[in-house]
Amino acid sequence: MNSIAAAVAEAAPRAAWRVAAEVFKPRIALEIMLAGIAGVAMAGAGGLAWWQLLALAAAIFLAAASAGALNHLAERDLDARMSRTRARPFVTGALAGGTRWYVAIAALLLVALVAAGAATNWLAATYVFLGAFTYGVVYTLWLKRRTWLNIVIGGLAGSFAVLAGAVAVDPTPGPAAWTFAVVLFLWTPPHFWSLATYYRQDYADAGVPMLPVVYGERMAARAIFGHTIPLVLLSLLPVLWGAGTIYMLCAAGGGGYFIWRAYLLLRNQTPANAIRSFLASLLQLGLLLLGAIVEGAVRGSLVHF
DSSP states (O other): OHHHHHHHHHHHHHHHHHHHHHHTOHHHHHHHHHHHHHHHHHTOSSOEEHHHHHHHHHHHHHHHHHHHHHHHHHTHHHHTTOTTTTTSHHHHTSSOOSHHHHHHHHHHHHHHHHHHHHHTOHHHHHHHHHHHHIIIIIIIIIITTTOTTHHHHHTHHHHHHHHHHHHHHOSSOOHHHHHHHHHHHHHHHHHHHHHHHHTHHHHHHHTOOOHHHHHOHHHHHHHHHHHHHHHHHHHHGGGGGTOOHHHHHHHHHHHHHHHHHHHHHHHOOOHHHHHHHHHHHHHHHHHHHHHHHHHHHHHTOSEEO
């Protein structure tokens, strides 16, 4: 009996830690952090010192995490109406929202900005701030409940992460970095619209004006497919400015698969096709980031010791 009690007591802190960590949306923060690292690689210069890259990556992660926590805190009423989100900590009462959380979020963002500015430069810190502000305030607080364009504008959060990485190396980044930032901007809407098509009834029940809710699944499928074509073509352009073979193969492979899945969704708006389009978008992003980072490491444009 004593051993069982000890096991429960030991497991409780871990469970509490997992609950708290969920609030900060670590998966999304990781993706945004990798976008920032890809931005360093896309700058095409000599990269950053290892400690600068580590500090910038941590800063982008913390800033994105602070925006994720604000999203959870501000949307707990919406989350309670959706099957996908009603188990989140602020909805279930596992965590109590209040002033302390807003103070903690602001403090976390401040730490991130100081770290980015001190380790690299204050222009990079500005872009780190703009990324968190776009997701946490512009998308979550201003647009999500008002317009189906919410996620279109919210897509700038990933773009700002790319630019933060690029300007940390060169305050005037070249066309490859700017193009990659636009790619991240174009990627977000079809990625999220695919998920919103799968959970269309959830968003309708919550009163959130996502594209499939406002204009229907057929129109959403057209918009998704219409975005994937220029998205994939644009993702190949950095090759013209020296992105390299590894990047080209990743961009072509992931992009081609996303186009195929978006086309199947266009033909038939089933839940299965919608979620597969969503997963294809994740695969494409993963390959794009992997290609950019690996290519940068191979070419010596990512980090130096």
